[in-house]
Amino acid sequence: xxxxxxxxxxxxxxxxxxxxxxxxxxxxxxxxxxxxxxxxxxxxxxxxxxxxxxxxxxxxxxxxxxxxxxxxxxxxxxxxxxxxxxxxxxxxxxxxxxxxxxxxxxxxxxxxxxxxxxxxxxxxxxxxxxxxxxxxxxxxxxxxxxxxxxxxxxxxxxxxxxxxxxxxxxxxxxxxxxxxxxxxxxxxxxxxxxxxxxxxxxxxxxxxxxxxxxxxxxxxxxxxxxx
Amino acid sequence: xxxxxxxxxxxxxxxxxxxxxxxxxxxxxxxxxxxxxxxxxxxxxxxxxxxxxxxxxxxxxxxxxxxxxxxxxxxxxxxxxxxxxxxxxxxxxxxxxxxxxxxxxxxxxxxxxxxxxxxxxxxxxxxxxxxxxxxxxxxxxxxxxxxxxxxxxxxxxxxxxxxxxxxxxxxxxxxxxxxxxxxxxxxxxxxxxxxxxxxxxxxxxxxxxxxxxxxxxxxxxxxxxxx
Numbered sequence: 001x002x003x004x005x006x007x008x009x010x011x012x013x014x015x016x017x018x019x020x021x022x023x024x025x026x027x028x029x030x031x032x033x034x035x036x037x038x039x040x041x042x043x044x045x046x047x048x049x050x051x052x053x054x055x056x057x058x059x060x061x062x063x064x065x066x067x068x069x070x071x072x073x074x075x076x077x078x079x080x081x082x083x084x085x086x087x088x089x090x091x092x093x094x095x096x097x098x099x100x101x102x103x104x105x106x107x108x109x110x111x112x113x114x115x116x117x118x119x120x121x122x123x124x125x126x127x128x129x130x131x132x133x134x135x136x137x138x139x140x141x142x143x144x145x146x147x148x149x150x151x152x153x154x155x156x157x158x159x160x161x162x163x164x165x166x167x168x169x170x171x172x173x174x175x176x177x178x179x180x181x182x183x184x185x186x187x188x189x190x191x192x193x194x195x196x197x198x199x200x201x202x203x204x205x206x207x208x209x210x211x212x213x214x215x216x217x218x219x220x221x222x223x224x225x226x227x
Numbered sequence: 228x229x230x231x232x233x234x235x236x237x238x239x240x241x242x243x244x245x246x247x248x249x250x251x252x253x254x255x256x257x258x259x260x261x262x263x264x265x266x267x268x269x270x271x272x273x274x275x276x277x278x279x280x281x282x283x284x285x286x287x288x289x290x291x292x293x294x295x296x297x298x299x300x301x302x303x304x305x306x307x308x309x310x311x312x313x314x315x316x317x318x319x320x321x322x323x324x325x326x327x328x329x330x331x332x333x334x335x336x337x338x339x340x341x342x343x344x345x346x347x348x349x350x351x352x353x354x355x356x357x358x359x360x361x362x363x364x365x366x367x368x369x370x371x372x373x374x375x376x377x378x379x380x381x382x383x384x385x386x387x388x389x390x391x392x393x394x395x396x397x398x399x400x401x402x403x404x405x406x407x408x409x410x411x412x413x414x415x416x417x418x419x420x421x422x423x424x425x426x427x428x429x430x431x432x433x434x435x436x437x438x439x440x441x442x443x444x445x446x447x448x449x450x451x452x453x454x
Contacts, residue, residue: 019284024305045327045341047274049285057246058276058285060325060345078251098287100272100430105451106438109369109380110387114272118287142336146426153336153421160337182438194380195445196438199373199454203327206427211333211409218422224332227426 019122020175030176039119039176040065040097044145048072049094050080050125063095064140068171070095070121071128071137073164081127081165090124095169103199106183107192115198117178125167137166148223246349247402257403266346266403267292267324271372275299276321277307277352290322291367295398297322297348298355298364300391308354308392317351322396330426333410334419342425344405352394364393375450 013031014020022029030036046063049056059080064071072095074081084091102115128134138161139150156164183196205227208220240258241247249256257263273290276283286307291298299322301308311318329342355361365388366377383391410423432454435447 019279019282023309024302045325047276047285047287047323047325049274049276049283049321051278051281051283052246054278055246055319055349056276056278056283056285056321057349058274058283058321058323058347060274060323060343062341075251082250092282094276094283094285096274096285096287098272098274103372105373105376105380107381108383108387109365109377110383110391112369112372112376112380114289114372116287120285122282122284138336142339145330145339145341146332149332149339150336153332153339154334154416154419156335156337160335164337182436185438185440189381190440191442192381193445195435195448195451196441198436198438199451200433200436201430202433203428204431206429208422209409209425209427211412211423211425213412213417214423215418218420221422224422224426 014172014174016175017173020120020173022177028177028179030178031174035176036119036171036174037065039099039117040070043097043099046072046095046097048080049096050083050091052079052083062141062145064137064144066136066140070169070171071140071166072169073138073141073166076163076165078165081167084125084167085127085165090126091167093123093125093169095121100201101180102201104183105196105199107185107189107194107196111183111185113179113183115179115181117176119174119176121169121171122173123169125169128166128168131161134161134166137168138164146223146227148221152221152223241399241401243402244400247347247400249404255404255406257405258401262403263346263398263401264292266326266344267297270324270326273299273322273324275307276323277310277318279306279310289368289372291364291371293363293367297396297398298368298393299396300365300368300393303390303392305392308394311352311394312354312392317353318394320350320352320396322348327428328407329428331410332423332426334412334416334421334423338410338412340406340410342406342408344403346401346403348396348398349400350396352396355393355395358388361388361393364395365391373450373454375448379448379450
């Protein structure tokens with residue numbers, strides 16, 4: 001029995017809730033942490049939704065992940081960060097990350113689709129007040145965009161830290177959703193004379209452009225060569 | 228005076244409102260229709276926010292633009308489309324489109340940023356009930372992803388049209404926001420030994436992958452060769 005108990009256990013998946021079970025294509029939904037983390041770690045841009053005066057607001061922003069926490073940051077003057085700070089209970093948010101992987105072209109307009117991977121996180125965002133957690137979160141944000149970069153730039157000073165607000169959102173009410181593969185045309189459309197298939201899509205990085213004031217003796221770091 | 232009056236007038240920009248004037252970096256905001264349309268037309272994926280039981284929900288979805296209207300579609304069973312249909316007054320939404328154009332790496336962690344173009348549309352989405360407008364909107368959605376594709380696929384039949392709900396959102400309360408250029412480091416950081424500059428980012432299309440059941444005599448159409 002001891003041997004069996006020493007085998008690392010798979011962490012429990014996120015518990016599905018009414019909000020994280022889709023009404024459509026529920027078979028495309030996943031709740032395991034590995035899938036969710038891999039989708040979150042492959043991007044750095046999220047769309048953060050919150051409610052202001054009863055109406056929805058959706059803003060693009062960068063994020064970082066540390067274990068089961070997501071962090072977003074902004075000026076202490078920005079609207080959602082101010083709102084989260086004013087409300088002791090935190091700010092209800094929905095944070096969504098989407099990768100487009102392909103355009104799915106079917107013979108019928110109806111079956112056109114998109115290959116994608118997305119994660120939707122529901123929860124309450126709280127302002128981070130602990131200075132050590134704030135520093136750690138800002139490093140995580142920079143490293144989430146370019147791994148290795150936080151250690152290769154000047155850390156925030158006291159004034160910059162004071163001007164920056166950080167929100168933490170715990171990964172608890174979370175789902176992933178993905179579509180892969182080719183078009184699913186109806187059998188009766190098989191002989192229509194239209195091309196069908198998938199056009200792959202992926203973000204590409206161009207050659208890094210040095211800043212105007214960059215000293216010529218500073219070479220491109222390895223973590224950017226391999227990006 | 229007649230000559231002056233015959234000069235085509237620039238269409239009036241969108242009127243800024245409390246919701247479309249950002250609290251931060253207001254100098255990055257734009258309200259002219261040309262800028263807004265060009266950002267919307269360069270993508271096909273939006274993040275649609277709405278409020279459900281008082282909490283925000285943000286879902287990725289495709290969209291199309293026809294003049295000053297945006298269209299999104301989905302199953303008649305999907306949550307936001309059902310909500311918009313149930314409410315005679317329509318569904319308050321926020322529709323956001325974001326392009327990432329570059330990673331801005333400054334010498335200080337604080338001045339790290341992102342080059343981007345985004346559009347945020349606030350408004351009330353209404354279900355499209357007119358069959359002609361619905362057909363036109365679905366064509367626009369397909370052509371927005373791949374220009375020329377709607378005419379090169381089988382149009383939706385009556386059953387498919389009945390299963391598809393379309394929402395219209397008018398472009399009225401709209402703003403664009405963009406950041407371009409290199410990092411804005413503080414002068415006192417100029418001599419720090421860190422690489423600084425911009426890593427360009429853009430979506431790239433891979434070689435189209437034919438569907439498993441595609442007849443070998445159907446060639447790749449020109450509109451996909453030039454995508």
